[in-house]
Amino acid sequence: MLRQASLFEKAPAVKISPDFRKRLSLLSQDSRFDLAGSCAKDPLGQGRKRGPLGRWLYPVVLPNGRRMTLFRTLLSNQCFSDCAYCPLRQERDFLRLSLRPEEIADAFMSLWRRKIVHGLFLSSAIFAHPDKVMEEFITVARILREKEGFGGYIHLKVVPGASEAAIETAAKFANALSLNVETSSPERLAQLSQAKKFEKIWQGMNQLKKLKERFLFSQTTQFIVGAAGETDAEIILQTERLYRQLKLNRVYFSAYQPGLGKQDLPGEFLARQNNFLLREHRLYQVDFLLRKYGFSAREIPLKNGFLPLEKDPKELWAESHPEFFPVNINKASYKELLRVPGIGPTIARRILEARKESYLKNISVLFPNKKLFQKALPYIVT
Template identity: 55%
Template sequence: MVSLKLERSFFARRSGPFLLRRPDTEERLRILAEASRFDLAGSCHRGPDGRGRRRGPGNRWIYPVTLPNGRRITLFKTLVSNVCVSDCAYCPLRADQDPQRVSLSPKEIVAIFMDYLRRGWVNGIFISSGIVGDPDTTMEILIQVGRILRFKEGYRGYLHLKIIPGASQAAIEETVQLADAVSINIETAGLRNFKRLSQRKDYFRDIIAPLKYIAHLRERLKDRGQRLSQTTQFVVGAAGETDQEILAYLEGLYRRLSLNRVYFSAYQPGAGRPDLPGESLATKTDLLTREHRLYQVDFLVRKYGFSVAEIPLNEKGFLPLDRDPKEAWAQANPGFFPVNINRASREELLRVPGLGPTLVSRIIRRRRETRLKSLKGLCHQTWLLKKAAPYVTF
């Protein structure tokens, strides 16, 4: 297979007269699963290490995630190969770097996953890869994983396959027939920012056009009663983009392409080229907080009825890091408050800091039975009620 040929040639160049032991399957899986951690398939539940993953039985990495439809599952998640010919400036696997390059064959991946599945360790799979040779060569490897799972193993569960930037329409069409979910990472907002990240990839041809084509295929599938989830991801901070730029693209992705979810992954300083804006703009803590604030805005837009234009930004086009976006909006719109808990509409209640969709639904159900004099007993998280208190009246 092409990936293994590239892998062998890579080891040959490194080893000179010495022979390097080819890692066994377990070691290759460890390397590739570790390398896949920044490619998000869903909102990872943050563990004590903050990484949204945990060690499962057998000391293996597994990923508990929330899918776009709210369903929570545990994913087997890995790269097929960390061999990559691309030049993504934020990525430690880019072509000019020298990590240990390894690959797994489609049969190996399927065998590992089916073993995990039978043991009850996972109930879904997310497969991505570095770009091996060219986009369609890589897509054929990913598609082969899907074929074996669907047609040989009879697997009918959750399958997320990555679309490689620059993939042909034919490859995309076959992928969407196999997968429950597909994604291609938009990476950053706009051509100007993208040029800071890659010279080899064409932003509109390799990223934007496939995003649009997948959206088109989803509409066709929908007409036939089939469902396909489409997501994408921003690498936050690497290119020096502003939150204002990201949010403008976020709105377009939801309104024009009807994406199911947009994810954000904070750039990890030290992982990319030293000349990247992300290396000097902020600390790692600031970048992680910024990622969190963008997720909060995403929920405000998708679940709370806010528009991007309503989100308060500072004079440089960034979200405030010291408070959540809904609280910032409330402070900027004092005339909207206080909101009467017993008379306000659902939409008005969702504007109150501390009140989310679940709590608002409880309020509406309870006030049908009795006039509310407090929110006590409706929520066990008292800090949320304290946050809401200055903005409501009974």
């Protein structure tokens, strides 16, 4: 922790007590249980790091594709909820701590002024009535906006069960609001929690959709993958529904961490537990297919309701649809190009722009690396 502490020691205007330093350190570490895998650099999750300066920092890719480093912590790890997948659930006996809104705001500004972080991601265990938790979130955001004049990125979690008034107030201050759906259906959520209700979560997400018409913020959510024994097919169908009906900006996935929760999984799912991170990675690939590539949920290749782990789902689709290939790069539409393995939105746009100038014979120069070009080569012709 010495390196983390030095960040604040270099900002003498902010007085950091040993007690606060300890609480911030522990609560920031506890926030790792809510780590979405979008920051992973490889399918096994070996790139899951909170940045070079420790767990207070969290590299993310935003719904618009922008990359930034966020200061991330929990407001409190004291929880009155019963979520079976969560190590912070009420029944567990460990040191419970909280931070005051003013402390979080001061710590964030210290890092932001030194250009170490770009924005704030604030979450919490449910330590009080949902509106009380939201009130403290809002207080942090209000201090940053109105007192400190911070105009950058703030992401606030929305607590399930929060009132419409509390959610609307949060929308006035945040760039992003997330209410986590956790599972694919009411039945699955009931396996994990008696306190949380799927219908209430869905109502809150509907409210966020309406608020986006008045306030400028992105709306996201997250699934806990594997905790309730759900299939990938269930998650994929619900993800498509979230994008189409609620117009979410982004859906995230967080692999269940066996041994941290109390959930007893059926044997067939326990046998897959070592692959939860790879399963999460495959779901992110499917998310891109749904969100960016024009695929529908019914087109995603599955085996017994699960994504095959050995290969990219886009490659599997291509292998099972030989009638679609080869694609002529001089005639194909943008959507047709996106169906080619190795070709994403950026390369597809490069191809469309390049062929305005001349007939394309060699497009290898349009690819950022040979690996992607070799992946596409069997599926294209000039």
